[in-house]
Amino acid sequence: MIDDTATRLLTELPPASAAWGSGLRKRYRRRVAVDGVSLAVGRGEVVGLLGPNGAGKTTVIKMLLGLVRPDAGEVLLLGRPARDPQARARVGYLPELFRYQPWLTAAEVLDLHVRLAGVIVPDRDRRECLATVGLADRAGDRVGGFSKGMQQRLGLAVALVARPELIVLDEPTSALDPIGRADVRDLLLSLKARQVAVLLNSHLIGEVERVCDRAVILDKGRVAASGTLTELLGGRELRLRLDGVTPEAEVRLAAAGRVRRTGEAYTVELPAQQDPATVPDLVADLVVLGVRVHAVEPGRVTLEERLLDIVRADQAEESR
Amino acid sequence: MNAGIVLTIAALTIKESARRKVLRALALLTVVLLGLSAWGFSMMITIEFDGGVMTTGEAKLVASQMLNLVMFGLSLIAALGTAFLAGPTLAGEIESGIALAVLARPVHRWAVLLGKWLGLVVFGSGFVVVAGLAQFLIVRFIVGYWPPHPVTGLALLAAQTTVLLTLGLLLSTAVSPMASGIMAVGLFGATWIAGVVGGVGLALGNEGVARIGTVSQILLPTDGLWRGAMNAFQDPIVLARFGGPALEGGFPFLSNAPLTPAYLTWTAVWVVLVLGLAALSFRRRDL
Numbered sequence: 001m002i003d004d005t006a007t008r009l010l011t012e013l014p015p016a017s018a019a020w021g022s023g024l025r026k027r028y029r030r031r032v033a034v035d036g037v038s039l040a041v042g043r044g045e046v047v048g049l050l051g052p053n054g055a056g057k058t059t060v061i062k063m064l065l066g067l068v069r070p071d072a073g074e075v076l077l078l079g080r081p082a083r084d085p086q087a088r089a090r091v092g093y094l095p096e097l098f099r100y101q102p103w104l105t106a107a108e109v110l111d112l113h114v115r116l117a118g119v120i121v122p123d124r125d126r127r128e129c130l131a132t133v134g135l136a137d138r139a140g141d142r143v144g145g146f147s148k149g150m151q152q153r154l155g156l157a158v159a160l161v162a163r164p165e166l167i168v169l170d171e172p173t174s175a176l177d178p179i180g181r182a183d184v185r186d187l188l189l190s191l192k193a194r195q196v197a198v199l200l201n202s203h204l205i206g207e208v209e210r211v212c213d214r215a216v217i218l219d220k221g222r223v224a225a226s227g228t229l230t231e232l233l234g235g236r237e238l239r240l241r242l243d244g245v246t247p248e249a250e251v252r253l254a255a256a257g258r259v260r261r262t263g264e265a266y267t268v269e270l271p272a273q274q275d276p277a278t279v280p281d282l283v284a285d286l287v288v289l290g291v292r293v294h295a296v297e298p299g300r301v302t303l304e305e306r307l308l309d310i311v312r313a314d315q316a317e318e319s320r
Numbered sequence: 321m322n323a324g325i326v327l328t329i330a331a332l333t334i335k336e337s338a339r340r341k342v343l344r345a346l347a348l349l350t351v352v353l354l355g356l357s358a359w360g361f362s363m364m365i366t367i368e369f370d371g372g373v374m375t376t377g378e379a380k381l382v383a384s385q386m387l388n389l390v391m392f393g394l395s396l397i398a399a400l401g402t403a404f405l406a407g408p409t410l411a412g413e414i415e416s417g418i419a420l421a422v423l424a425r426p427v428h429r430w431a432v433l434l435g436k437w438l439g440l441v442v443f444g445s446g447f448v449v450v451a452g453l454a455q456f457l458i459v460r461f462i463v464g465y466w467p468p469h470p471v472t473g474l475a476l477l478a479a480q481t482t483v484l485l486t487l488g489l490l491l492s493t494a495v496s497p498m499a500s501g502i503m504a505v506g507l508f509g510a511t512w513i514a515g516v517v518g519g520v521g522l523a524l525g526n527e528g529v530a531r532i533g534t535v536s537q538i539l540l541p542t543d544g545l546w547r548g549a550m551n552a553f554q555d556p557i558v559l560a561r562f563g564g565p566a567l568e569g570g571f572p573f574l575s576n577a578p579l580t581p582a583y584l585t586w587t588a589v590w591v592v593l594v595l596g597l598a599a600l601s602f603r604r605r606d607l
Contacts (some may be wrong), residue, residue, distance in 0.1 A: 073421055086426050104335075117426060
């Protein structure tokens with residue numbers, strides 16, 4: 001009874017996330033795979049899931065989809081508790097380990113998934129879906145004869161076919177060539193334009209950086225960092241090559257932001273919201289202080305650098 | 321909705337059996353067995369033993385036993401075939417990853433399991449009925465013998481196949497595809513041997529040995545069902561005329577009593593229990 005009330009209250013919550021997980025925990029024998037992960041994917045939002053191998057990304061995804069039973073934690077999909085299979089009615093999924101019935105044709109695989117999803121999708125839309133992933137002319141061929149890349153494309157079609165409101169893609173480009181990767185990027189952008197929520201696990205950080213609104217970085221089964229890309233990446237940075245740097249000049253540099261130095265190369269981390277005059281003012285002041293300025297290069301902290309920073313900081317802490 | 325899922329998966333399983341080479345392999349084995357039996361039966365009535373051909377009565381008794389022998393071969397093909405289908409269809413799909421995409425759909429795992437079971441039951445029973453009927457026709461054509469209860473017999477053989485594939489499904493929720501097939505067939509063989517040992521015990525009047533057969537027939541009803549099927553295939557009058565104590569249980573291809581309703585009920589309960597266990601084990605399985 002209490003359970004029913006709780007379920008009803010949860011379903012009636014107004015801004016239900018596309019996916020919401022709280023306090024997820026999973027232990028395989030003695031190894032803790034996921035240790036108290038909470039995350040949310042808003043409606044129409046594209047969220048990247050990042051982290052080194054073994055960070056627990058795939059396990060988190062499988063717990064969200066009810067494929068792995070969490071030891072603890074709650075999951076809501078599109079506002080419904082995930083223990084109710086109907087919560088997955090509008091969810092598309094491309095597994096990391098993508099395999100489809102080899103004795104069926106590509107079109108039959110889509111038909112099967114449409115039937116299992118319990119939705120009505122006209123034949124024309126199904127064919128269109130295969131065309132979107134570049135398999136229009138292979139619809140009648142058995143999946144057994146497909147290359148890995150083609151099976152992954154079919155997997156994308158399967159994830160897309162039943163009019164999903166949330167799509168979970170686990171390494172969607174692992175078997176694709178550069179053209180395929182570009183296709184997936186376009187596909188992600190079109191999903192974003194159509195307000196379909198996406199949870200994307202990818203090792204290709206550039207991919208995540210280009211399409212995601214937010215990212216969650218997992219490390220050793222925990223959320224190491226999460227937020228919008230601007231929040232995660234912080235501000236921009238300024239790389240300078242200088243000589244004749246006096247202590248006064250160093251004070252001036254430090255006033256602009258945190259400074260790292262390797263020989264003549266100085267890197268100044270600038271705040272996220274910077275005044276457009278910051279850089280020219282700094283350069284002018286340095287010149288006045290007698291510093292010889294060889295190069296000034298504005299740059300941006302990439303997501304890759306940020307990820308490496310987080311993971312390495314964690315390792316350093318552990319070795320201490 | 322759930323019924324729809326069950327039927328969809330059942331149809332998929334039948335399609336899988338038909339499209340994979342299982343059906344062709346089964347058909348080939350069956351044709352070989354039927355061909356050999358046709359040749360054997362025709363030899364039996366023409367060859368002379370001790371200077372004379374067999375009397376009609378003798379021919380009927382031998383036909384009765386031969387039919388049981390060949391039907392045992394058929395039931396073995398059906399059992400092996402479905403046990404090796406039941407393993408890969410679940411454990412294999414979990415191992416390969418096919419199950420991930422399917423089970424991420426809005427489906428209950430038990431509905432998928434029940435669908436697979438139903439598909440396999442239809443496939444296994446269909447095979448038993450078609451192949452068994454073909455064998456009856458061959459024997460009728462060559463020796464003129466028609467079993468007294470063909471429908472009951474075939475239904476019991478289909479039930480035997482169902483029991484074994486249910487066990488195969490339960491095993492495949494827990495162990496690897498190959499292991500589940502091998503374990504199911506191994507248990508099937510062990511129960512059959514235990515049944516023969518029990519029969520010998522019965523013939524010798526040794527209760528302890530006889531109990532081995534009874535216990536094994538309760539733990540795994542395949543052998544009990546097989547004995548019931550044999551009883552339906554053999555001619556009771558001929559058996560009564562020729563049957564001595566050696567035929568009453570001691571001989572593995574003749575059976576002296578039909579199955580009791582209690583045993584049939586137990587078999588049905590057994591199937592439901594094992595299927596329920598399989599559903600429970602599958603529900604808890606991490607993919």
